[in-house]
Amino acid sequence: MKLSDKAEEILEALWIESEERGTGYAELDRMEIDACDPAYHELSAQALVEIRDGRIYFRPEGREEGRMTIRRHRLAERLMMDVLNIRGESGDVKACQFEHLLNEGVDSKVCTMLNHPATCPHGKPIPPGDCCEEARKSGDLGVVPLTELKPGDDGDIAYIQTEDSKKMQKLMAMGVLPGNRISLLQAFPSYIFRVGFSEFAIDSAMAREIFVRR
Amino acid sequence: MSFFGKKGSCHETPTVSSTGAKKVALVGNPNVGKSVLFNALTGAYVTVSNYPGTSVEVSRGTTTINGEEFEVIDTPGMYSILPITEEERVAREILLTERPHLVLHVLDARNLERMLPMTLQLIEAELPVVLVVNIMDEAARMGLEIDIPLLSQRLGIPVIGAATAKKVGVPEIRAAIAGSSASTIAPFGYSRLMETDIAGIAGCLKADYILSKKSLALLLLQGDTEVADLVRDSEGEGFAQVEATVREKRFERRESFHLDLSMERKAIVKKVLDGAFRTPQKRVVTLAERISRLTVRPSTGVPLLLVVLYFGLYQFVGVFGAGTLVDFLEGKGFEEFFNPWITAVVKGNVPWPVIQELFVGEYGIITLGFRYAVGIILPIVATFFLFFSVLEDSGYFPRLALLVDRVFKTMGLTGRAVIPMVLGFGCDTMATMVTRTLETVRERVIATVLLALAIPCSAQLGVIMSLLSKTPGALLVWGLCLFGIFLLVGLLASKVLPGDTPMFYMEIPPMRLPQFSNVLTKTYTRMQWYFMEILPLFILASVLLWLGKVTHFFEKMIEAMTPVMASLGLPKESAVAFIFGFFRRDYGAAGLYDLQSKGLMDARQLTVAAVTLTLFIPCVAQFLIMKKERGWKVAIGIGLFVSTFAFGTGWLLNRFLLLTHLV
Structure with a gap:
C-alpha cells in the first residue's frame, strides 16, 4: 500500500501541525496541498485520516504512518547534509525527493549509517525507529564524535572527518590516527585527551571531527 | 611563497656564516629539547622553555670536536617533513637547501611511537640521520623500557639514548657528530x-x-x-x-x-x-600529572590562576619589584647618593650650564634617562621576567591557554595567544614579536592591536600601581577600564576583520619543576635584550627633551597640548608625561610618577591620566617592531586608532568621573 508522494507530504504536514504543535488536527484551508486534491481521498480511503468540518485528523494507524513518514523526511535531510554535503535550499528540495525512496527497510539502513541521529539539521526531532531501539538495547553505540565521550572514557579512533586537509595532517602528526587508543580527560573548557603518553588540548570544533569507536 | 634561491633568509642571526664548517642540523617535534641540546653543544644560549614552539627562529652556533669545527643549527619544531606552519617551513628549508653533514633527529622517549614516523621520513630522504632518544630519565620514571641497540639495528642508523637537560648522552652525541656520516638505504618499505x-x-x-x-x-x-x-x-x-x-x-x-x-x-x-x-602494565600516575589536573579543571584552575596572579604579579612584581626595589634603587641609590654626587662632579668639571643641563639637568641623560632606566624600570622588569620564566618552565602556559581558549575565541583569537598576551605584561615589544607564532594573519593583527592598546607593560604597570595604590578606588577604575576595553576591542576586532574562527590545538607538555639555572639564564638574557633596547631610547629621549628645552620648543609643545589636557581635565604640566609617552609608555608613566610626587594631581586626574597613558600609542620600539612584523600600513593604522581611542576614552572617563564622583 505504497502511498503517493503527495499523500506522504500531507501526512508530514499533519504530523507537524497535529503532533508537534499539539493541536490534534490541521485546518484543510491552511494545508499547502489544495483541499480537492485526490491524495486526501487516497488517505481517507486507506483509513489513515479522517476529514470532517474542514479539519483533518489522524486515525491511529495514520498516526504511526505519519510518524514514519516524518522520520524518513528528516533522515533524508541528514543524509543530504552530513554525507552528501548538499546544504541550504537545494538540500531541502533534494531531501523532499529523496525521502520517498526510503521505504521497506532502506530507512533503517540509512539510520544505522548515520548512527541513529536524534534530530534533523533544523533541530527538529527524528522519531526513533526499531533500529534505534535495538541499538540502544544492545548498547552498541557505534562510532561517535569525541564530543560524545565523557571525561574518563576510552575509545579507539575510528576516523577523522574533516574537509580541511591541513587540519587532518596536523591531527595525524599529533598521533590522532585511526586505530590509536584515545582517552578523554576533560571536556570543558577545552577537550583534553591522551594518545600514547602525550596529552593534547583541542577546541570543540576539532573534537567534533574525531570519531571514536567505544 | 618560495624560500628557494635566497640562502640565508631573514630569519637567521648571522653569527656564523658559511665558513665551510660542516653543518649539523637539529630537527624534531616541538618541545623535545632541541634547544637544550643546542646549548649543551655550542655553549651558547638560546631561549629554552617548557612551551611548544618557543624557538621561532633558526639559531646557529659552533662547536669544536677533536679540533674540527662544526656549525650547529637549531630549528623550530616540526611534526613532519611536510610543513604546515611557517616555523615548520623555516625548519624544512634547512634540510632542503643546506646539505647538512649530519641531521640529529631529537625525539621524546615517551612518545617514540608517535614521533618515529618523522625519523622514517628523514631516513627515506637519505639524509645522514642520527636519532637522539631524549628525555630518557622521565621515561624511566614512567616505567618505560627502550632497547636502544635493537632500535638502531632495525632503523639502520645510529641511535643515542639521552637526557640532555641533565647532560646525559651529550658526549656520545659529540662523538657521533665527529664520526663519519653516511646516509643509509632505508631498511623498510611501503606496500x-x-x-x-x-x-x-x-x-x-x-x-x-x-x-x-x-x-x-x-x-x-x-x-x-x-x-x-x-x-x-x-x-x-x-x-x-x-x-x-x-x-x-x-x-x-x-x-x-x-x-x-x-x-x-x-x-x-x-x-x-x-x-x-x-610499557608498564599499569599507568604510573605521577605527582606532576595530579598537579596538572588541578590547573586545567575550571573549578580549581581559575582559583589557582588568581593565586598565581596575586602572588606572582601583584605581590612579587608589584609590591616587591615596583615597591621595595624601586624605593631602594631610585629613592635611596639615585636620589640620595648617585644624583647629588654626579651632579657635583659634572658641575665641577663642565663650565657650560647648557652642557651641564644635558647630563644632569631636569631632563638630563644621567639624572633622568639613566635614572628611569636603572632605578625604576629595571627592577620591575627583572622581577617580571623572573616570574614569567618560572611559569614558562613549569609548563603552566599551555594549561592556561586551554583554560582561556573559549574567552579568547570571542575575540577572534585562540588560547594560543595567551603567551604573547602574558608576555605583553612584561614587554609589549617582545610580545609583538612573539605574535608570529599565531597561525593566521588575522590573529596576529588582533593580537598586535590588543597589545598596543590594552596591555600595559610591566614597567608601566609597576609605576601605575604605585601611583594609584594610595587610592584603591582609582586602581579599581583603571583596572576595570582596561579589562573592559580589552574585551570590547577584541570583540569588535573579531567582528570587523574578515576571516574564520581559528582552530585551537596544542600539545600539553608534562609539568616540570623549573631548573634554577635555566630560569636565571633566561631572565638574564631577556633583561639584557630589554635593557639594550630601552637604554638608547631613554638617552635619545633625554637628548631630545633637552634640545626642546634649550630651544624653547618644548614649552611651545606643552602650550599646544594644553587644550587637549584641559579637555581631559588635566593640569598642563601633565603634557610633559604624554610627550615622554611618545618615546616609551613606561617613560611617560614614570613622568606621571614625578608629577604626583610634586602633588600636582588629584585622584581623578591621576586616574584619567593613567588610563589615557596606558592606552596611548605604544613606545617607539614597539611601533618599529609592529612595522617590521605587520608592515607600514597596518602599523600606522593601529597607531592612529590607538591614539584616538586613548584620548577619546580619557575624555569620556573624565566626564563620567566628574558626574559620579566615583574617585
Missing part, C-alpha cells in the same frame, strides 16, 4: 601499491637533489607546493611529465592519500618498536 606509485614519479625526476627522489615523490604526492616549485626549477622541460604523473596519481588516490601514508608509516613503526619499546 607494493604505494612503492609502485612512488617509483612512477621518482623515475621522472632526472635532476640532482639533496633529498632522495623517493622522498620528493612522496612530498609531491602530498601536494607540497614548495617542493613542486623546487622540482619545476630543477627539471626544466621534464617538469610537465612529472606534473602530469603526480596529478594522475593524486587523483587516483584522492580519497585518502594522507591517511593511507600515515597508516603505512604507523605499521612500519609498530614493527620497528616490537619488543624494543615496553
Whole structure:
C-alpha cells in the first residue's frame, strides 16, 4: 500500500501541525496541498485520516504512518547534509525527493549509517525507529564524535572527518590516527585527551571531527 | 611563497656564516629539547622553555670536536617533513637547501611511537640521520623500557639514548657528530601499491637533489607546493611529465592519500618498536600529572590562576619589584647618593650650564634617562621576567591557554595567544614579536592591536600601581577600564576583520619543576635584550627633551597640548608625561610618577591620566617592531586608532568621573 508522494507530504504536514504543535488536527484551508486534491481521498480511503468540518485528523494507524513518514523526511535531510554535503535550499528540495525512496527497510539502513541521529539539521526531532531501539538495547553505540565521550572514557579512533586537509595532517602528526587508543580527560573548557603518553588540548570544533569507536 | 634561491633568509642571526664548517642540523617535534641540546653543544644560549614552539627562529652556533669545527643549527619544531606552519617551513628549508653533514633527529622517549614516523621520513630522504632518544630519565620514571641497540639495528642508523637537560648522552652525541656520516638505504618499505606509485614519479625526476627522489615523490604526492616549485626549477622541460604523473596519481588516490601514508608509516613503526619499546602494565600516575589536573579543571584552575596572579604579579612584581626595589634603587641609590654626587662632579668639571643641563639637568641623560632606566624600570622588569620564566618552565602556559581558549575565541583569537598576551605584561615589544607564532594573519593583527592598546607593560604597570595604590578606588577604575576595553576591542576586532574562527590545538607538555639555572639564564638574557633596547631610547629621549628645552620648543609643545589636557581635565604640566609617552609608555608613566610626587594631581586626574597613558600609542620600539612584523600600513593604522581611542576614552572617563564622583 505504497502511498503517493503527495499523500506522504500531507501526512508530514499533519504530523507537524497535529503532533508537534499539539493541536490534534490541521485546518484543510491552511494545508499547502489544495483541499480537492485526490491524495486526501487516497488517505481517507486507506483509513489513515479522517476529514470532517474542514479539519483533518489522524486515525491511529495514520498516526504511526505519519510518524514514519516524518522520520524518513528528516533522515533524508541528514543524509543530504552530513554525507552528501548538499546544504541550504537545494538540500531541502533534494531531501523532499529523496525521502520517498526510503521505504521497506532502506530507512533503517540509512539510520544505522548515520548512527541513529536524534534530530534533523533544523533541530527538529527524528522519531526513533526499531533500529534505534535495538541499538540502544544492545548498547552498541557505534562510532561517535569525541564530543560524545565523557571525561574518563576510552575509545579507539575510528576516523577523522574533516574537509580541511591541513587540519587532518596536523591531527595525524599529533598521533590522532585511526586505530590509536584515545582517552578523554576533560571536556570543558577545552577537550583534553591522551594518545600514547602525550596529552593534547583541542577546541570543540576539532573534537567534533574525531570519531571514536567505544 | 618560495624560500628557494635566497640562502640565508631573514630569519637567521648571522653569527656564523658559511665558513665551510660542516653543518649539523637539529630537527624534531616541538618541545623535545632541541634547544637544550643546542646549548649543551655550542655553549651558547638560546631561549629554552617548557612551551611548544618557543624557538621561532633558526639559531646557529659552533662547536669544536677533536679540533674540527662544526656549525650547529637549531630549528623550530616540526611534526613532519611536510610543513604546515611557517616555523615548520623555516625548519624544512634547512634540510632542503643546506646539505647538512649530519641531521640529529631529537625525539621524546615517551612518545617514540608517535614521533618515529618523522625519523622514517628523514631516513627515506637519505639524509645522514642520527636519532637522539631524549628525555630518557622521565621515561624511566614512567616505567618505560627502550632497547636502544635493537632500535638502531632495525632503523639502520645510529641511535643515542639521552637526557640532555641533565647532560646525559651529550658526549656520545659529540662523538657521533665527529664520526663519519653516511646516509643509509632505508631498511623498510611501503606496500607494493604505494612503492609502485612512488617509483612512477621518482623515475621522472632526472635532476640532482639533496633529498632522495623517493622522498620528493612522496612530498609531491602530498601536494607540497614548495617542493613542486623546487622540482619545476630543477627539471626544466621534464617538469610537465612529472606534473602530469603526480596529478594522475593524486587523483587516483584522492580519497585518502594522507591517511593511507600515515597508516603505512604507523605499521612500519609498530614493527620497528616490537619488543624494543615496553610499557608498564599499569599507568604510573605521577605527582606532576595530579598537579596538572588541578590547573586545567575550571573549578580549581581559575582559583589557582588568581593565586598565581596575586602572588606572582601583584605581590612579587608589584609590591616587591615596583615597591621595595624601586624605593631602594631610585629613592635611596639615585636620589640620595648617585644624583647629588654626579651632579657635583659634572658641575665641577663642565663650565657650560647648557652642557651641564644635558647630563644632569631636569631632563638630563644621567639624572633622568639613566635614572628611569636603572632605578625604576629595571627592577620591575627583572622581577617580571623572573616570574614569567618560572611559569614558562613549569609548563603552566599551555594549561592556561586551554583554560582561556573559549574567552579568547570571542575575540577572534585562540588560547594560543595567551603567551604573547602574558608576555605583553612584561614587554609589549617582545610580545609583538612573539605574535608570529599565531597561525593566521588575522590573529596576529588582533593580537598586535590588543597589545598596543590594552596591555600595559610591566614597567608601566609597576609605576601605575604605585601611583594609584594610595587610592584603591582609582586602581579599581583603571583596572576595570582596561579589562573592559580589552574585551570590547577584541570583540569588535573579531567582528570587523574578515576571516574564520581559528582552530585551537596544542600539545600539553608534562609539568616540570623549573631548573634554577635555566630560569636565571633566561631572565638574564631577556633583561639584557630589554635593557639594550630601552637604554638608547631613554638617552635619545633625554637628548631630545633637552634640545626642546634649550630651544624653547618644548614649552611651545606643552602650550599646544594644553587644550587637549584641559579637555581631559588635566593640569598642563601633565603634557610633559604624554610627550615622554611618545618615546616609551613606561617613560611617560614614570613622568606621571614625578608629577604626583610634586602633588600636582588629584585622584581623578591621576586616574584619567593613567588610563589615557596606558592606552596611548605604544613606545617607539614597539611601533618599529609592529612595522617590521605587520608592515607600514597596518602599523600606522593601529597607531592612529590607538591614539584616538586613548584620548577619546580619557575624555569620556573624565566626564563620567566628574558626574559620579566615583574617585
